[in-house]
Amino acid sequence: xxxxxxxxxxxxxxxxxxxxxxxxxxxxxxxxxxxxxxxxxxxxxxxxxxxxxxxxxxxxxxxxxxxxxxxxxxxxxxxxxxxxxxxxxxxxxxxxxxxxxxxxxxxxx
Amino acid sequence: xxxxxxxxxxxxxxxxxxxxxxxxxxxxxxxxxxxxxxxxxxxxxxxxxxxxxxxxxxxxxxxxxxxxxxxxxxxxxxxxxxxxxxxxxxxxxxxxxxxxxxxxxxxxxxxxxxxxx
Numbered sequence: 685x686x687x688x689x690x691x692x693x694x695x696x697x698x699x700x701x702x703x704x705x706x707x708x709x710x711x712x713x714x715x716x717x718x719x720x721x722x723x724x725x726x727x728x729x730x731x732x733x734x735x736x737x738x739x740x741x742x743x744x745x746x747x748x749x750x751x752x753x754x755x756x757x758x759x760x761x762x763x764x765x766x767x768x769x770x771x772x773x774x775x776x777x778x779x780x781x782x783x784x785x786x787x788x789x790x791x792x793x
Numbered sequence: 794x795x796x797x798x799x800x801x802x803x804x805x806x807x808x809x810x811x812x813x814x815x816x817x818x819x820x821x822x823x824x825x826x827x828x829x830x831x832x833x834x835x836x837x838x839x840x841x842x843x844x845x846x847x848x849x850x851x852x853x854x855x856x857x858x859x860x861x862x863x864x865x866x867x868x869x870x871x872x873x874x875x876x877x878x879x880x881x882x883x884x885x886x887x888x889x890x891x892x893x894x895x896x897x898x899x900x901x902x903x904x905x906x907x908x909x910x
Contacts (some may be wrong), residue, residue, distance in 0.1 A: 719837070725898070726829060726839040773901070780802055780903035781886065 686710045688784035695790045704757045712777020718757045719771040767791045799902040805874040813873045814905045816887030822867035823889035830883045877909045
């Protein structure tokens with residue numbers, strides 16, 4: 685079956701760095717997405733990786749290893765507003781999204 | 794974990810036809826479901842909130858007469874795109890809201906690709 689795994693919850697300190705991991709097993713691969721979702725709001729697109737390697741975008745970076753079925757989202761210089769759920773989603777061979785359950789990130793002062 | 798399915802996965806239709814998309818919660822009941830549309834590599838845009846047994850709540854700019862939502866049971870919500878036009882071509886995603894241990898979570902469906910010719 686198809687499966688996306690990410691931690692349920694993580695806690696980090698303001699100003700620090702946090703890495704949210706995502707492992708996947710899917711039928712085919714057409715890219716991996718990371719979204720940020722604040723409570724009561726729609727998910728916001730953060731990144732899309734389809735090739736191996738690191739994509740950096742400001743304070744956020746996303747890494748992909750297709751051979752390992754692994755990705756991570758790296759958040760630097762954490763701010764209180766980064767407290768949110770982070771969703772990992774993989775697009776399979778049918779161009780359908782397989783969603784992880786999300787990682788709730790709690791930032792403490 | 795909770796599973797949300799959507800049917801169909803792909804739809805190709807002629808301009809002017811209506812298309813119905815189903816969103817089902819497979820192993821849980823959901824009083825609230827959400828409908829989103831997504832353009833490539835963009836954020837999900839909330840279209841409407843579907844509440845079981847009552848009228849849907851539409852976001853500003855979404856035509857309720859064009860995007861008909863029916864949430865007739867605790868496991869099924871449908872989105873009907875009436876008189877579809879090419880500009881309605883998009884990726885439609887639903888989600889179901891669940892409360893687990895007093896925490897609210899959304900489970901997302903795999904999406905439905907609509908192409909209007």
